Amino acid sequence: MTDRPDWRKLLQWLERTSAEEIDCDQFLARAAGLAELLRDAGRLPADAAPALQHLTVCPECEEEFEALRRAVQAEAGDDTSDGIARNPGEPE
Amino acid sequence: MDPTRRSRSDAEWLAGLDLESQDHPDVCQDLAVLLGRSLRRVLGDRLRTLDLDDVVQDSLLQILRSRDHFRGDSRFTTWATAIALRVAFTELRRRKVREGRMVPFDAVLAEAAAWGRDGSPEPAEIVESHGLVEALQQAIASSLTERQRVAILAELRGLPTVEIATRLGTNQNALYKLIHDARKKLRLALERRGFGADALHGFVAEAPSR
Ligand SMILES: [Zn+2]
Numbered sequence: 001m002t003d004r005p006d007w008r009k010l011l012q013w014l015e016r017t018s019a020e021e022i023d024c025d026q027f028l029a030r031a032a033g034l035a036e037l038l039r040d041a042g043r044l045p046a047d048a049a050p051a052l053q054h055l056t057v058c059p060e061c062e063e064e065f066e067a068l069r070r071a072v073q074a075e076a077g078d079d080t081s082d083g084i085a086r087n088p089g090e091p092e
Numbered sequence: 093m094d095p096t097r098r099s100r101s102d103a104e105w106l107a108g109l110d111l112e113s114q115d116h117p118d119v120c121q122d123l124a125v126l127l128g129r130s131l132r133r134v135l136g137d138r139l140r141t142l143d144l145d146d147v148v149q150d151s152l153l154q155i156l157r158s159r160d161h162f163r164g165d166s167r168f169t170t171w172a173t174a175i176a177l178r179v180a181f182t183e184l185r186r187r188k189v190r191e192g193r194m195v196p197f198d199a200v201l202a203e204a205a206a207w208g209r210d211g212s213p214e215p216a217e218i219v220e221s222h223g224l225v226e227a228l229q230q231a232i233a234s235s236l237t238e239r240q241r242v243a244i245l246a247e248l249r250g251l252p253t254v255e256i257a258t259r260l261g262t263n264q265n266a267l268y269k270l271i272h273d274a275r276k277k278l279r280l281a282l283e284r285r286g287f288g289a290d291a292l293h294g295f296v297a298e299a300p301s302r
Contacts, residue, residue: 033165
């Protein structure tokens, strides 16, 4: 292999490393609730910190969560057009 | 209004997924339609290389197997979509490996072995890190086990965790723990070489985000 590993990326992961972390399955268990909270309230409660930390060191969960957020957002658009949005008028 | 999405409460979805339920076939069919639509919408063109029906069927199986883990902190359908997305992305990543669009795992194995044998095999880094990158290279060479070196280099090379786990004969959660332990060891090794949290933070804050 001739090209260098991306040292900056690894140093970023190290900088974001915590003593205790949740794994990908534990993140997945929370992902749906977090995606809906982000859509409905635009921010996350303090107890979401471990999940957010996981996203900063796990590119795969980050990629999947972004897709989930788009799905949840698109669904909210459908709801609005149906006139049955959960929190009508609430900003993202 | 879409009947597949709106006509059921979470409790009704869950009850209908019960194998004994007389609604089971209808509920599965509706959930399949819903998941297929969500995946198409979010993944669009990327689904071209996958068999959507297979992905949806695999997702349904996983959802059926794990429905007891639904915590009720979202709609059931959002939870199911999260699982389907994991199934779809995992398949997309597997496919990338199969089609040779990733660094081969064997190349990472050889790279990790060289690090273990020869120490950091690279000449001094060109990035201005005031010795941080060099210290990191030394730490990789001397502070990690061979498995940790393989795992962390493979992840850094962008190999999917499903592939790394399979090749290391483990599962993805055990692999996460292996990599997490490796990151903690590297942090400690850097600290011992004089690069504590502040130095790391300073470097990362300066570095362009990926
Ligand atoms: Zn993850």
